[in-house]
Amino acid sequence: MTAAPVLTAPPLPATSPAEKLTLAVVAGGLLALLLALADANPGRQTTWFYLALGLISAGTLAWSWLKYGQHPAGVQQNNLWLRDSTGRGAIAWVTGLVLTGFYVVLYWFSNNDGQGNFGPLNNLVHSLDGFSQWLRARPADQWFLYGTFYTLAILLMGGRALWKYRQSRYQLIRTASVMFFQLGFAFLIPGVLQFFQQPEYYFTYFWPLKYDYLFPGTVTALVKDGGLGVFMVFWGGMMSLLATPVLTYFLGKRWYCSWVCGCGGLAETAGDPYRHLSDKSRTAWRWEVRIIYTVLGAIIIITALLWTHFATGGTLLGAAGTVAAKGYGFAIGAVFSGVIGVGFYPLMGSRVWCRFGCPMAAYLGLLQKHFSRFRISTNGAQCISCGNCSNVCEMGIDVQQYAQRGEPIIRASCVGCGMCSTACPRGVLNLENGPREGRYQASPLIHADSLRILS
Structure with a gap:
């Protein structure tokens, strides 16, 4: 009697030396950020802080270019479920803990004590005083620090998305749009309003x-x-x-x-x-x-x-x-x-x-x-049940089930990101702003196929 074969996961693709170097630059930026957080000298704090932002920015953009810009365009799963960082492994848990911890410290342990002290984030906040004075004509606070980090994250990872989804005009325009509104309307304009002694207001x-x-x-x-x-x-x-x-x-x-x-x-x-x-x-x-x-x-x-x-x-x-x-x-x-x-x-x-x-x-x-007139139409006759559409849906919609039946997707939760359509290798899914009449009807091709089967 032979033993049952042991199924093992395929090995992950090796990371190139160039990618490792860019990731090392990002790690160096995170280390510089910790030094800015711990250094008691105000001058060195600012130096470490801006060095950290520079290294993180350069490393992230360089890695994104090597990872996506130097490879064929198109949505690829890239072994996401097998990686510790994206498959709920140890790295993912550590990342979640760090992000959660940052928000806890930001919301409840970094309020101004009345003397310009912002608790554990004090050094990072004051490292931005010069930039805050230039933009808002006032010293930085914990929310200005948060806004800077938030905007930088969208810009850097937006650059990654532009390379990753460069084959899709819709994704390029959509990504550029969120980058534009975050930088202009959610960061710069509220700061300029404060510079002119006007209420801080977010128009988006x-x-x-x-x-x-x-x-x-x-x-x-x-x-x-x-x-x-x-x-x-x-x-x-x-x-x-x-x-x-x-x-x-x-x-x-x-x-x-x-x-x-x-x-x-x-x-x-x-x-x-x-x-x-x-x-x-x-x-x-x-x-x-x-x-x-x-x-x-x-x-x-x-x-x-x-x-x-x-x-x-x-x-x-x-x-x-x-x-x-x-x-x-x-x-x-x-x-x-x-x-x-x-x-x-x-x-x-x-x-x-x-x-x-x-x-x-x-x-x-x-x-x-x-x-609304919006829907995602499907052509079930072309669906090969690869599951790419459901895998990339961040709103928890099992898109494949709709595609297989040729039914239009009209869900309250759908944010119209278009990733299901971008990831589909057969062009089954299309974002439409058609007439309201018939928006819940399945594809005519599905009805035709059903009639042929029944006959």
Whole structure:
């Protein structure tokens, strides 16, 4: 009796010496960042800090060029499930722990103590004082440090995405779009506004995602600032209540979630190596529906209560309204969107926040599913069941099941990133903004094939 053969995983492709060198440069940048964090000399802190940013940037871009720019274009799985870094191995757990730890320190242990001390991140914050003074005419704080890191991550990993998906015009434009909006509208413009003593305002974030922009306290404070403040209130209200439904009707939620939003921008660039980790099970979908619409309902109720409280002269709720708003900001705005939403990238995929918690995604999803012209059409006659489309879907949609049946994909959770279409080797999937009539109908080719089989 012969023993059963032992199945072993194929060996991973060897990393070239040039790639190892670029990764060593990135490691050197991380080491310099630790030195900036620990050095007590202010001059050396700044030197170490900018050296770290330079090495990390150069190493990441050089590695991306070697890894993707020097190889044939096209979506390749690259043994993602076999690697420790992208297959929930030891490196992924360490990465998740570091990201989660950074967010915990940022949110709860780095507040200004009144004397310009920002706790464990103090050295890194003050290393940016010169740049902050140039851009905002004020010293740096922990949020300016975070914004710098966040923007740099999108730009660097956006460069990686541009090389990786260079065969797709749609992906190139979409990636360039999120890089542009993050750098210009979410980083530089808010800083310039502060430079001119104007309110810090993010023109690419709207209620209910930026929930306080329609709170009465924020609205009244902006209106008191005069013309620009009034315009900001008008812009926020118009984008939330008028432009969002109109744009979603014509384009689906992709106009925001995959082209403009900073949360989506980070997921599509820095989170791209982890997109395959999203749970495709029906159980995950049930939890998604339960949680995300609960969050949307909560912010709608809180906003309505605060405005009712404001209209009654502040006598209706007392301190309860403020407590509710702060509680929501802590649980959803900090823990869910930050600590879990980004910290769990290496373990649960890149769209944990967008999929399970973002109220803007829920709002857009309802519009997309019931009122939009957007859909992903499928041609089941051409599907070879390779599974590439489902593997790259970061929103947990089992795209292959739709493709095999030739059914259009009209899901509230779909962000229209187009990766399923980009990854398909047969051109089965197409993003469309067609007429609403017949958008739920399966491909005519499927009906024809079924009739032939039945006959």
